[in-house]
Amino acid sequence: MSTTAAPAVTWTAGAVARMLGLPPSTLRAWHRRYDLPLSTPQTGSHRRYGRADVDALLRMKHLIDQGCSADSAAKRAFHDGGSTDVATLLAAVRRLKMDTATALLDAHLTAHDVITTWDQLCRPALTALSDTEADRCIDLVHALSWVIAAALHRIPPPADAAPPVLLACADGERHTLPLEALRAALAERGRAALFLGASLPVVALEDAVTRTKTAAVAVWASRPRELVPEINGARVLLLGPGWPPARGSAARPATLPEALDELTAKPSRLGSRARSLSNR
Template identity: 35%
Template sequence: MSEPAHAGGTVDDIADGIKDEPGATAGVSTGTAARRLGVSPITLRSWDRRYGIGPARQDGRHRRWTPADLAVLDVMCRLTAAGVPPAEAARAARERRGGPPPPPVPVPEESAPSVRRPGSGPELPLGDVRLECRGLSRAALRLDAPVVDELLTSFVEEYGLVRAWEDLMMPTLRAVGRRWASAGDKYVEVEHLLSWHVSSALRRVPAAPPARTGAGPVLLACVPGEQHTLPIEALTAALAERGLPTRMFGAAVPATALDEAARRTGPRAVVLWSQSRSTASRPLARHIAAGSWGVRGARGSAEVMLAGPGWAGPPVPGLSRPHGLRDALATLTRLYGTEHEGRPPCPPHVALPTSW
């Protein structure tokens, strides 16, 4: 996937990007505009009241933001993020509405060293993603925790857990990771803040009443040495949303602890997460798959699922390897035979080949 020259996209990209979306010709609500730009609705209303950065058209009493209005707001967001005072940024944004992009806003000489050139503020290398994803990245870069939390909650409510993870949470997390890797520890605080709030949003997803099944739970754990837990947190939340029993053990679970957990819980399935090949242990996976528990004559074993990019390479015979959250969720749901019991369906979606 290629990335645009400027990772945040131009103002024309922002306007063009929503022309084909539902309701684009009539405009979008203030809440939707705020999500796409990574600011709070209160901020948009304040800008409208103080600086006249408001919708060009009204629908009754409700503000409706057209593609042109969003392009103006994007200029305002970029300039204020670059350190330009809001009043000056608003003037430049209003000028943009009537013609070509405005010239750089003058900056007092004494403050010039601490202010970036307008439009050159930090952006994440997102590539071709939803506009809401760009809004989330901007809020994360500002370390605006309340807005990050508000955006993540609204994404799950509007799109559902699976789609919110695949289309919005994961692309932004990947972009933060790439920026961190290329800039040393400069953006580690952004990655930590975003990860914390993604984890919090996943845990807030309501669980359904327990499914009627006598089978053991799904045991989810990171293999020894693996610290990345967010993908299996997403899977745990999606399973709970469908009423399926889970036992989530988190990061870097020792091999002996995995054995003990399987013996004590008698799981229907075991999901082993590995982010990198350095942590993926095929002997451990085969050992867990070979285990059995229960009383003599009625001993059971678990389906073992190898999840995450660390397991790339030749398949392990008898062990499944899902291509992403959607695939893992569908496979585990089938194990319990609950596809048609009124649980939230796994929505149709066109995504990347691997959506972890």
Template identity: 30%
Template sequence: MERSAGPSAPEDAADIGERERSGTRGGRPDGAGRAPKRSRAHAPGGAPLTVAAVAGRLGVAASTLRTWDRRYGLGPSAHEAGAHRRYSPDDVARLERMRQLTLQGVAPADAARAAAAYDPADPTAAPPPEESAGGRHRPEPHERVLVDPLSLAAAAVEPDPPRVQRMFDQEVGEKGIVRAWTTLAKPALSMLGQRDRSDRPGADPEAVLVGAVLAAVRDVVANEPSPDGSTGTALLCASEERRVRAHVIGGGLAERGVRARVLRAEQVRGGDQVLRAVEERHARVLAVLGSPDGAEELVRTVSERGDVDVFLLGSDAPELWLPNVHRVRTPMAAVEEIAAVMHG
């Protein structure tokens, strides 16, 4: 992904794309539920399609379809025992409606509500997004919001918090919270950090962007089904400079049905305190981001316990090779491997 050519790029790009001053936070639509169940025998003409085939047809990632299914109930309406889940023509029509609305700038939750009510046999019967959103005002349909790190940084510099939130939410809806952070928010924060300019009192572009990221994480956690308490918890230990990344990883785990808690590394002093946290949260995993003060002692103490897996995240993590201690390099790898342990 291309980066800014110089520290002043965010300000120079402040006028990129159209200005949006309104937006609705995402979330699971009230009463959306799943689309009406239809058997294959009653589906309109056309063979049922696989997840990969539908993803290719819509131009989205297969993981996006799974997120729409899990979060909004827009999934395959028929499933036969022993067979892979496949999308009927009606299912595909609803997903196409969802995709069309999100590209027009409709918030994912409102688009999902409208798509769930969409009847392919009578397209005019579906209520418009304004009605589906419970009477809340929605902007007129428009082209998809331009989303890239430069535009996001420019919106934060203005500052335009609603637009920043809208842009990041759009990316989360299409890519998931971890990829949205890695490919969009993190590069934008890097651009903002390169600026050699002063800010007006009360204007903090980095805080605006971080606030949007944390709000999106809260939405992800709130909209995912509550994990089974028997699965335990993943503890994510991070110092202040890595805390946002820890919250993002926690959001990614929530997308996979894993409960997580973020520990402030500066408040966990010594092995006894980390063991107390493990006991209180019934933790099965401890992830340490970077190399906070006392990290080696925490890792050794938990490794000796024997029933908790420890993940060290980052190139600067302690060089420890102990039982039940694993090394991962990226937030996405951490989410995948921690989820595998928690569901194992």
């Protein structure tokens, strides 16, 4: 099997201009007037743009749309070390420019780890749509959710020989994105995980544990529930705000970063950490 790394994704000037909603002549003028630096090596006569370059151009366009001068926007986007913010992502989503939203997320994931992107970009954007415009923005929430899931799916699973961590939503639970993020974050740390999707009955989860011989299961619930699953032969982590106070042997990490640390801890530490978390 070849171990050669896949080439980095790049775009032509025409493709980037379409993402920005601008004529190619405007993009050329920006380069000429503001000396925009590109992170992607240029080997031919035509410019090629990497994810970080697209991210910076989208920030520049957003700043201009918000009233900044083009000169100030170029300096802030390319020279001040900024990265995609929630407002820039939401501006693309509200126009249903999903190719633009995809490029923004991919660029952020290139510069940051999954948990940082989830906490600083994805979750705040979803909250902004759900809290303030829920009745009028169901289409936008679904479109953004799809873009986030697709970006996380592009993070490949590791070549981990150990049985995978099982991730599942509790029976009746439909919110899958937090576990999509956890799967991708585990992959970044070299830990294989198998996500079993939404609304999984306990009996099906028990069958999956038997089939995979996994030692760890994480179950997500966002809405209140009374029963805590107990899975023979596997350590159970209860994630999300829907679970009652921890009891028994189930661990109760308060955040995805805590769950990530718990699931990637060395085997000798797992038992003591699980007991500590369950007693909080």
